Amino acid sequence: MKPLGLQKYRRIVVLTGAGISVASGLRPYRGPGGLWEEAGIADLATPQALAERPAEVWRLFGPVRVQARAAQPNDGHLALAKVQSSLPAGAQLCLVTQNIDGLHQRAGSQDVVELHGSAFRTRCSNTACELEAYEDDSPHTNGVPTCPRCNAILRPDVVMFGEMIPAHSEWTVKRALRECDLLIAIGTSGTVSPASNFVRSAEFARARTVLVNLEPMRPRHPAFDEEYLGRAEELLPVLLATT
Ligand SMILES: [Zn+2]
Known part of the structure; x- marks a missing residue:
C-alpha cells in the first residue's frame, strides 16, 4: 500500500462514518x-x-x-487534519462526517460538514x-x-430518524461533489447512503474514488475505483501521507 498522492488533487471530498471513531472508543x-x-x-x-x-x-x-x-481523536482524525493544513495553494479539502462526536474538529480540522448534527x-x-x-x-x-x-x-x-439533513450541509456537499477530483469515503459502508450517493456524484465529476473500511463492500459498488480494507487509524496515516 502506498500513499494516494494527495498533492496531485485540487478538490478533495472526504466522507467519514462511525468506523473512524471506533479506535477512540465510541459506539x-x-x-x-x-x-x-x-x-x-x-x-x-x-x-x-x-x-x-x-x-x-x-x-x-x-x-x-x-x-x-x-474520547480523544485518534491517528485517523489527526491524519485528516494534517492533510487539510498542508494542502498546496488553491487546493481544498471538504470534510463531511456522519459522526456527531466532534472529534474531527478537536483533531484540528476546519469547516467540517456535520451531516447528522453534533x-x-x-x-x-x-x-x-x-x-x-x-x-x-x-x-x-x-x-x-x-x-x-x-x-x-x-x-x-x-438529525434523528425521519428528519432531513440540514439544508446548508446538503448544499455544501452537493457543490463540493460537483467539482471534486478525489473522493475518499472512510469507515462507512460503500454500498448504502450517503456513501453510495456521494460516489455516484463523484463518478459523474470524473473523480478518483476510494473507500477505506474494515469490511469489504458486498456487493461491490461499481463506482468505487479502489477499496482499502483495515482500520482507519492505521491506513490513513499511510494513504494520506504527503511527503
Ligand atoms: Zn425556543
Missing part, C-alpha cells in the same frame, strides 16, 4: 439510513419520541455527549423560535431543559 451513532445495534434506540431517536417522551430522548443523548467529550449542541424544538443552536456540555439526564425564549423543550442538535 456508533448512525442517523437516517443506518441501523442501531441495540433494540429500542431507533424508536427513541425520532421526532415523535421527542414530542412524547423528551426525558427518555435526553437519557439517550446525554450520555452520548459525555462519552464523546471524554452531540455537543442544543437547540430549541420549536422551528419558529429564533434561539440559535449553542454549545452545551450538560447531559440533561435529570430533567428536560426548556427554551429561555419560547419555553418549548430544548433538544440535542442531531
Whole structure:
C-alpha cells in the first residue's frame, strides 16, 4: 500500500462514518439510513419520541455527549487534519462526517460538514423560535431543559430518524461533489447512503474514488475505483501521507 498522492488533487471530498471513531472508543451513532445495534434506540431517536417522551430522548443523548467529550481523536482524525493544513495553494479539502462526536474538529480540522448534527449542541424544538443552536456540555439526564425564549423543550442538535439533513450541509456537499477530483469515503459502508450517493456524484465529476473500511463492500459498488480494507487509524496515516 502506498500513499494516494494527495498533492496531485485540487478538490478533495472526504466522507467519514462511525468506523473512524471506533479506535477512540465510541459506539456508533448512525442517523437516517443506518441501523442501531441495540433494540429500542431507533424508536427513541425520532421526532415523535421527542414530542412524547423528551426525558427518555435526553437519557439517550446525554450520555452520548459525555462519552464523546471524554474520547480523544485518534491517528485517523489527526491524519485528516494534517492533510487539510498542508494542502498546496488553491487546493481544498471538504470534510463531511456522519459522526456527531466532534472529534474531527478537536483533531484540528476546519469547516467540517456535520451531516447528522453534533452531540455537543442544543437547540430549541420549536422551528419558529429564533434561539440559535449553542454549545452545551450538560447531559440533561435529570430533567428536560426548556427554551429561555419560547419555553418549548430544548433538544440535542442531531438529525434523528425521519428528519432531513440540514439544508446548508446538503448544499455544501452537493457543490463540493460537483467539482471534486478525489473522493475518499472512510469507515462507512460503500454500498448504502450517503456513501453510495456521494460516489455516484463523484463518478459523474470524473473523480478518483476510494473507500477505506474494515469490511469489504458486498456487493461491490461499481463506482468505487479502489477499496482499502483495515482500520482507519492505521491506513490513513499511510494513504494520506504527503511527503
Ligand atoms: Zn425556543
